[in-house]
Amino acid sequence: xxxxxxxxxxxxxxxxxxxxxxxxxxxxxxxxxxxxxxxxxxxxxxxxxxxxxxxxxxxxxxxxxxxxxxxxxxxxxxxxxxxxxxxxxxxxxxxxxxxxxxxxxxxxxxxxx
Amino acid sequence: xxxxxxxxxxxxxxxxxxxxxxxxxxxxxxxxxxxxxxxxxxxxxxxxxxxxxxxxxxxxxxxxxxxxxxxxxxxxxxxxxxxxxxxxxxxxxxxxxxxxxxxxxxxxxxxxxxx
Numbered sequence: 001x002x003x004x005x006x007x008x009x010x011x012x013x014x015x016x017x018x019x020x021x022x023x024x025x026x027x028x029x030x031x032x033x034x035x036x037x038x039x040x041x042x043x044x045x046x047x048x049x050x051x052x053x054x055x056x057x058x059x060x061x062x063x064x065x066x067x068x069x070x071x072x073x074x075x076x077x078x079x080x081x082x083x084x085x086x087x088x089x090x091x092x093x094x095x096x097x098x099x100x101x102x103x104x105x106x107x108x109x110x111x112x113x
Numbered sequence: 114x115x116x117x118x119x120x121x122x123x124x125x126x127x128x129x130x131x132x133x134x135x136x137x138x139x140x141x142x143x144x145x146x147x148x149x150x151x152x153x154x155x156x157x158x159x160x161x162x163x164x165x166x167x168x169x170x171x172x173x174x175x176x177x178x179x180x181x182x183x184x185x186x187x188x189x190x191x192x193x194x195x196x197x198x199x200x201x202x203x204x205x206x207x208x209x210x211x212x213x214x215x216x217x218x219x220x221x222x223x224x225x226x227x228x
Contacts, residue, residue, distance in 0.1 A: 032215045043117070043206050043219035044157075051214065090156065094215030099145055101215055105156045 002027040004093050006104035013081050014112045021076040021107050023065075023091030032094035033074040034101065035065055039087045047089075050074065061085070086111045115211050116140055119220035126197055127228055133193045134223045136207030142187035143209035147217065148180070151204045163190040197227040 003026045013019050025031055032051055036044040048059025055067040065076045074091060088108050094101040116139040126132050136146055144165045149157040161182050162170040169182035179201075181193040190209075194201050204224055208217035 034216070036219070041204075041222070041224070043119075043221040044208075046216070046218065049213070049216060099210045099215050099217070100147075100159065100162070101217060103156045 002031070002093050002095055002102050004091050004102055004104035006089075006091055006107050008107050009105070010108045010110070012110040012112060015083050016080050019076075019078045019081045019085070019109070021089050021091075021109070023074045023076065023104060024072050025074060025091075025093045026072065027093050027095065029095075032101075033065075033067060034092040034094065035059065035063070035074075035076045036090045036092065036103075037061075037087045038090065038106075044090060047076070081109075081111055083111045083113065085109060115209075115218040117207065117209050117218050117220040119205075119207055119223050121223060122221060123224040123226075125226045125228065128198050129196055131193055131195045132197055132225060133191055134205055134207075134225075136190045136192070136209070136220050138188045138209045138211070138218075141209070141211050143190075143211060144187060145210040146184060146190040147208045147210075148182060148190070148192050149206045149208070151206060151222075153204075157206060160192075194225065197225070199227045201225065202227045 005024045034049045035047040038044045048057045050057045050067045088106045091104040092101040118137045120135045146163040148160045160175045163184040165184045171177045184190040206222045208219045
């Protein structure tokens with residue numbers, strides 16, 4: 001069975017500092033991997049996705065993520081965080097079964113001024 | 114592109130009444146949509162997979178007679194919470210598959226409060 005672990009429940013960074021959110025997955029084959037962001041009271045917005053090819057994936061809002069098969073990880077990074085990045089971030093792994101994805105428990109990002 | 118809307122964005126109802134939530138794909142057709150429930154400070158819990166023209170597939174533990182799903186067209190899926198009770202109060206989110214394998218685009222969610 002597939003699973004996703006986001007080890008950090010809550011992360012606080014200063015505005016302008018770099019950010020890395022961790023995601024580890026468990027899946028038997030090459031996974032489809034996603035990062036989503038959710039602002040309070042809103043749905044989820046897709047930041048980026050990985051299916052195959054280049055293991056460094058660029059997304060929207062200046063985010064990127066790197067797929068590391070040897071570590072079963074897909075960590076999200078941003079070189080300089082803005083106050084508007086404060087939100088909940090979800091990592092997800094998809095399988096070929098009817099398009100379903102499994103979501104991690106999320107990481108809450110707080111940005112200090 | 115790939116915009117999904119939900120209506121209403123919030124609803125308050127009395128216990129025992131039924132509530133219908135709509136999920137629409139605005140600029141694409143979606144044969145598959147998903148319905149999730151999210152409790153505060155928690156992740157998304159998949160309730161069911163909605164397939165256009167066929168019966169929905171419910172996840173284990175989700176009452177199909179309680180949460181009626183209809184996917185009558187390629188752009189619209191509806192979730193009806195029947196005989197709602199306070200424990201059904203939650204944030205309900207839909208998504209639609211588009212833009213590559215397993216890629217889901219989410220609606221903005223519907224906050225349901227049952228009094």
